[in-house]
Amino acid sequence: MEPNSKRRAGKTSARKVVDIPARKKTAVLGVTGSIAAYKSAELTSLLVKQGHEVFVVMTQDATEFIAPLTLQTLSKNPVMTSFYDEKENWRPGHIDLADRANLLLIAPATAHIIAELAHGLAGHPLAAIALATRAPILIAPAMNGKMWDNPATQENVEKLKGRGVEFIGPEEGMLACGYEGLGRLWKVNDIAFRAEFLLTRHDKLIA
Numbered sequence: 425m426e427p428n429s430k431r432r433a434g435k436t437s438a439r440k441v442v443d444i445p446a447r448k449k450t451a452v453l454g455v456t457g458s459i460a461a462y463k464s465a466e467l468t469s470l471l472v473k474q475g476h477e478v479f480v481v482m483t484q485d486a487t488e489f490i491a492p493l494t495l496q497t498l499s500k501n502p503v504m505t506s507f508y509d510e511k512e513n514w515r516p517g518h519i520d521l522a523d524r525a526n527l528l529l530i531a532p533a534t535a536h537i538i539a540e541l542a543h544g545l546a547g548h549p550l551a552a553i554a555l556a557t558r559a560p561i562l563i564a565p566a567m568n569g570k571m572w573d574n575p576a577t578q579e580n581v582e583k584l585k586g587r588g589v590e591f592i593g594p595e596e597g598m599l600a601c602g603y604e605g606l607g608r609l610w611k612v613n614d615i616a617f618r619a620e621f622l623l624t625r626h627d628k629l630i631a
């Protein structure tokens with residue numbers, strides 16, 4: 425070390441970001457019935473590579489678009505699709521996941537799940553987890569642009585934002601329904617990056 429740098433190191437230095445050794449975090453990934461559901465496979469892989477425990481919860485409609493087996497294999501955890509596959513524990517699995525979650529990420533999120541969450545419905549495990557968890561919620565919508573623009577959807581989005589739910593996307597582009605517009609799922613790499621920030625932000629201190 426050069427003499428000058430030695431002197432600098434000895435001084436009380438400027439503030440810096442200190443990483444606290446990270447605990448493994450739990451991300452619950454909700455997948456709903458959108459044509460973009462296949463992208464949840466890539467997203468699951470990214471979250472696992474980021475070092476997190478990932479539990480996937482799918483709506484019944486989502487299982488028409490991508491097989492639970494795919495997401496179970498990639499997440500290395502059982503996939504929840506119904507209240508009634510919860511047989512392992514005395515404690516309901518959806519409440520257990522709601523409590524364990526450090527983040528609830530719903531990607532892709534349909535107009536339907538956004539409406540359910542805005543109205544506090546709990547008719548399936550994903551909606552029930554969203555009601556029960558105290559973890560941050562990040563929603564990545566994907567739908568036809570006219571569905572997204574509809575005042576009903578926009579009111580639901582605003583209602584959820586008002587309760588602290590964060591939205592990422594949708595983006596503009598060619599949609600699977602043949603229209604061009606605002607409704608495409610945000611890039612999965614960017615969703616994973618935002619999820620990482622929300623999962624680990626308390627592991628960084630300004631010292």
Ligand SMILES: Cc1cc2nc3c(=O)[nH]c(=O)nc-3n(C[C@H](O)[C@H](O)[C@H](O)COP(=O)(O)O)c2cc1C
Pocket residue numbers: 455456457458459460483484485486533534535536537566567568571
């Ligand atoms: C081929 C196909 C693609 C669909 N894509 C979307 C979509 O991207 N976004 C959306 O909100 N709904 C989409 N839907 C409609 C939803 O699947 C439907 O509203 C369903 O009830 C959503 O249920 P869930 O939110 O419980 O998964 C699509 C339907 C079909 C048949």
